[in-house]
Amino acid sequence: xxxxxxxxxxxxxxxxxxxxxxxxxxxxxxxxxxxxxxxxxxxxxxxxxxxxxxxxxxxxxxxxxxxxxxxxxxxxxxxxxxxxxxxxxxxxxxxxxxxxxxxxxxxxxxxxxxxxxxxxxxxxxxxxxxxxxxxxxxxxxxxxxxxxxxxxxxxxxxxxxxxxx
Amino acid sequence: xxxxxxxxxxxxxxxxxxxxxxxxxxxxxxxxxxxxxxxxxxxxxxxxxxxxxxxxxxxxxxxxxxxxxxxxxxxxxxxxxxxxxxxxxxxxxxxxxxx
Numbered sequence: 391x392x393x394x395x396x397x398x399x400x401x402x403x404x405x406x407x408x409x410x411x412x413x414x415x416x417x418x419x420x421x422x423x424x425x426x427x428x429x430x431x432x433x434x435x436x437x438x439x440x441x442x443x444x445x446x447x448x449x450x451x452x453x454x455x456x457x458x459x460x461x462x463x464x465x466x467x468x469x470x471x472x473x474x475x476x477x478x479x480x481x482x483x484x485x486x487x488x489x490x491x492x493x494x495x496x497x498x499x500x501x502x503x504x505x506x507x508x509x510x511x512x513x514x515x516x517x518x519x520x521x522x523x524x525x526x527x528x529x530x531x532x533x534x535x536x537x538x539x540x541x542x543x544x545x546x547x548x549x550x551x552x553x554x555x
Numbered sequence: 556x557x558x559x560x561x562x563x564x565x566x567x568x569x570x571x572x573x574x575x576x577x578x579x580x581x582x583x584x585x586x587x588x589x590x591x592x593x594x595x596x597x598x599x600x601x602x603x604x605x606x607x608x609x610x611x612x613x614x615x616x617x618x619x620x621x622x623x624x625x626x627x628x629x630x631x632x633x634x635x636x637x638x639x640x641x642x643x644x645x646x647x648x649x650x651x652x653x654x
Contacts, residue, residue, distance in 0.1 A: 394603035401606040405619050412620040413627035420631025425638040429646040432639035454647070462649050504648060531648045 433511075437519040446514040454507045461500040468493045501532060 425431065430451060434444055472489045475482075508527040512520035605611045644651040 392599070394599045397603035397606050398599060401603075401612070405616065408616055409619050409623040412623040413630075416624040416627030417631035417634070420628040421635040421638065424632050424635025425642070429642055432636070432643045435636070435639070451646070458647070458649065507647065527647075530644055531651070 433523075437515055437523055439515060439519070443514055443516075447511055450507065450510050450514060454503075457503060458500075461496070461503060465493065465496050465500065468496055504531060 424435070430444065430448060433439060433447060439447065468489065472486065472493060475486050475489055505528070508524055508531075512524040512527075514520075515523055605615075641651070
């Protein structure tokens with residue numbers, strides 16, 4: 391290998407290492423700055439909210455969290471009850487069904503409560519941004535369940551019919 | 556004896572004539588050497604000479620670092636935004652993390 395080739399290879403190595411260092415360093419700083427440590431940072435940035443709007447939304451958010459936790463605890467307790475009934479050797483189908491209905495009702499309550507919270511938050515925003523927020527939240531949360539249920543429907547058309555197996 | 560040595564030396568000198576160097580011979584040799592050094596020796600040679608030129612090397616390195624940092628920052632804004640969005644969604648919808 392000639393001297394000129396060695397110089398070029400060393401130069402390329404230094405260049406690539408410097409580029410990688412600059413890219414990763416800048417990316418890390420940028421992620422930290424954009425993501426922040428606040429759960430609501432995304433709302434301020436995405437919906438261009440001012441301080442007073444953020445203050446109101448923070449109050450709503452902090453008021454919602456205990457209710458959400460309480461609902462999660464109820465759902466978890468109901469799931470535990472169902473597991474207990476299923477694991478019992480003398481489990482009655484009627485009891486299990488009743489528990490499943492109760493679990494479904496709790497999930498529906500949880501979703502309804504979440505939707506109410508989204509509506510309250512959207513009202514604390516400027517009209518246009520509030521509309522966009524509500525649509526985005528419905529798509530991201532309730533929309534997921536709809537997509538999941540729609541995919542069950544696709545299964546029917548593709549020959550996967552409940553009761554066939 | 557000394558007479559014979561003298562005659563022999565004269566004879567040897569006569570048989571090997573010393574040629575005179577043309578005028579400016581040494582200067583011309585140096586000029587040719589310098590000219591050869593100035594000539595580009597292909598792309599590899601040229602590139603290596605650029606890399607070894609501090610001004611060019613520093614400029615190229617600075618440009619590479621600025622471009623890389625700009626690309627990294629742009630990517631970081633996107634990733635950070637996704638992270639912040641995901642964190643908010645997880646705070647209002649506990650099932651978000653399970654997807």
